[in-house]
Amino acid sequence: MRATVRKEVVEVALRLFVEQGFDRTTVDQIAGEVGLSRASLFRYFGTKEDMVLQGLEESGRQIAEEFAARPEDERPWESLRRAFDVLTRSNEAAPERALSYLRMLQETPSLRARHFEKQLRWQEMLVPEIARRLDVSLDRPEEIRPNALAASALACLDAAATGWVACEGTVPLAVLLDRAMGTLTE
Structure with missing residues (x-):
């Protein structure tokens, strides 16, 4: 389950980063698209950069x-x-x-x-x-x-x-x- 959520977060994050740029994409946007709270998202990834580089x-x-x-x-x-x-x-x-x-x-x-x-x-x-x-x-x-x-x-x-x-x-x-x-x- 955890790996599935991580994979989904990475896919959504990468799509948003490419569409909007890394700096213009917020953690709240990513969390919202995958149905997680900001706090829950940070349980999977320590930083926004980790979503890209994992x-x-x-x-x-x-x-x-x-x-x-x-x-x-x-x-x-x-x-x-x-x-x-x-x-x-x-x-x-x-x-x-x-x-x-x-x-x-x-x-x-x-x-x-x-x-x-x-x-x-x-x-x-x-x-x-x-x-x-x-x-x-x-x-x-x-x-x-x-x-x-x-x-x-x-x-x-x-x-x-x-x-x-x-x-x-x-x-x-x-x-x-x-x-x-x-x-x-x-």
């Missing part, structure tokens, strides 16, 4: 799982690129929705900041497997390569997403991601 934690887990499932002999950078296919596939399945969502993230400072926090969590999930593949110990503070690889890959993902929104999806996100990540290997 799926990012699951996306991070999927990326980390995909990365861990890549072939052992594959270079970590290539494995990271392929792990991001989880996102490119979902964006290709509903490009207009994905573009609207990313545009909202990029144009709303509070969402952009929270999105960055979520991506830092993705980095934390990826680093142990990167370290294992590089055969390095995270117990050594001077061993920064796993963090550098994860952070660089996520920066490339952000650059590709920004480009994808800017070109209105005319170039596939996967192509832009290949270009961004390929730039660091040239």
Whole structure:
């Protein structure tokens, strides 16, 4: 039941955010459309931003799982690129929705900041497997390569997403991601 209500709130909130803009949509509007009080809505979500970003934690887990499932002999950078296919596939399945969502993230400072926090969590999930593949110990503070690889890959993902929104999806996100990540290997 709780998951069903959360899903409905997210769907209504995203629709209103796209129609009216994030800042112009009120929590009371969202609560009213789903038949909840404002207080009840905040039992499901701590903030308005959480309504938009709640799926990012699951996306991070999927990326980390995909990365861990890549072939052992594959270079970590290539494995990271392929792990991001989880996102490119979902964006290709509903490009207009994905573009609207990313545009909202990029144009709303509070969402952009929270999105960055979520991506830092993705980095934390990826680093142990990167370290294992590089055969390095995270117990050594001077061993920064796993963090550098994860952070660089996520920066490339952000650059590709920004480009994808800017070109209105005319170039596939996967192509832009290949270009961004390929730039660091040239």
